[in-house]
Amino acid sequence: MTQMKRAHPPLPSLHALDLNLLVALDALLAEGSVTAAAHRSGVTQSAMSHSLAKLRILLGDPLLVRTHAGMSPTPRARALAEPLTRALTELRSVLSSGTSFDARTSRRRFTIGTADYGALVVIPPLMKRLGREAPMVEVVQRPVPAAPADALEDERLDVVLSVQLEPRATLSAQKLFDERLVCVLRAGHPALARRRRALDLETFASLSHVQVAPRGSPGGVVDDLLARSGVSRHVALRVADFLVAPLVVAESDLVLTVPERVARVFAPSHGLAVVEPPESLPTFTMWMVWHERRRHDPAHAWLRGVVVG
Numbered sequence: 001m002t003q004m005k006r007a008h009p010p011l012p013s014l015h016a017l018d019l020n021l022l023v024a025l026d027a028l029l030a031e032g033s034v035t036a037a038a039h040r041s042g043v044t045q046s047a048m049s050h051s052l053a054k055l056r057i058l059l060g061d062p063l064l065v066r067t068h069a070g071m072s073p074t075p076r077a078r079a080l081a082e083p084l085t086r087a088l089t090e091l092r093s094v095l096s097s098g099t100s101f102d103a104r105t106s107r108r109r110f111t112i113g114t115a116d117y118g119a120l121v122v123i124p125p126l127m128k129r130l131g132r133e134a135p136m137v138e139v140v141q142r143p144v145p146a147a148p149a150d151a152l153e154d155e156r157l158d159v160v161l162s163v164q165l166e167p168r169a170t171l172s173a174q175k176l177f178d179e180r181l182v183c184v185l186r187a188g189h190p191a192l193a194r195r196r197r198a199l200d201l202e203t204f205a206s207l208s209h210v211q212v213a214p215r216g217s218p219g220g221v222v223d224d225l226l227a228r229s230g231v232s233r234h235v236a237l238r239v240a241d242f243l244v245a246p247l248v249v250a251e252s253d254l255v256l257t258v259p260e261r262v263a264r265v266f267a268p269s270h271g272l273a274v275v276e277p278p279e280s281l282p283t284f285t286m287w288m289v290w291h292e293r294r295r296h297d298p299a300h301a302w303l304r305g306v307v308v309g
Contacts, residue, residue, distance in 0.1 A: 218238070
């Protein structure tokens with residue numbers, strides 16, 4: 001006896017679809033959580049649960065199922081996620097064309113993708129200004145994903161702050177600033193006994209170092225500089241971000257080579273001395289990147305202007 005195949009549920013008519021349900025579905029698939037999706041959409045958890053229940057009936061699929069790791073999308077949901085986000089993005093772009101933006105009354109949420117360096121040097125002055133000019137605007141800072149261009153494309157991120165540019169015709173970029181590297185030591189470090197403003201190469205190489213290595217790998221511009229002079233350094237500690245390294249330096253005789261803006265954040269409060277490295281190190285540029293589609297969005301243009309400062 002042959003087994004009958006289960007028929008797929010009929011596709012819902014567009015007349016049966018409520019745009020609010022599609023917005024809810026987009027939030028649910030992006031967040032993987034009813035609570036987080038409700039917060040993102042500005043509705044109650046109960047309302048989002050009700051929307052999920054209606055979507056499950058309408059699409060004939062559970063969409064999100066509970067696992068030991070939380071809510072996980074079904075294959076149908078995963079297939080819907082990208083085209084749904086893309087369609088809603090295009091619709092928002094059409095509807096926002098020609099509209100105005102009032103920062104003082106807006107409750108807009110902006111999501112900024114950046115690593116800890118960008119968060120340290122850009123987010124604090126940004127929030128200071130928003131406190132004066134846009135007190136109801138919300139900012140969410142997230143790590144830069146593996147494919148930042150895709151996150152900008154589907155509006156998971158509004159802008160990316162990064163030292164790397166991904167060449168793509170759909171992206172626009174603006175230079176924020178150039179940055180250089182300096183050395184920081186605790187103020188009472190023996191190497192500073194002569195009130196040095198710079199470390200000579202011999203002293204620098206003889207010290208033990210902290211290295212910020214997000215991937216945990218040895219090497220970098222400092223090691224390349226030393227290798228050209230035929231010397232090497234002892235790295236006593238590698239850390240993944242810029243938040244821990246200055247605190248370690250403040251409690252030890254280790255030295256840290258770090259972007260100057262980071263050094264200036266921590267030096268006053270942690271008793272750190274900022275001195276020049278033994279030789280000139282390469283500078284780098286901080287960029288703000290966004291999707292070209294957002295260029296004429298008044299709210300987005302305002303955000304970019306505030307980030308530039």
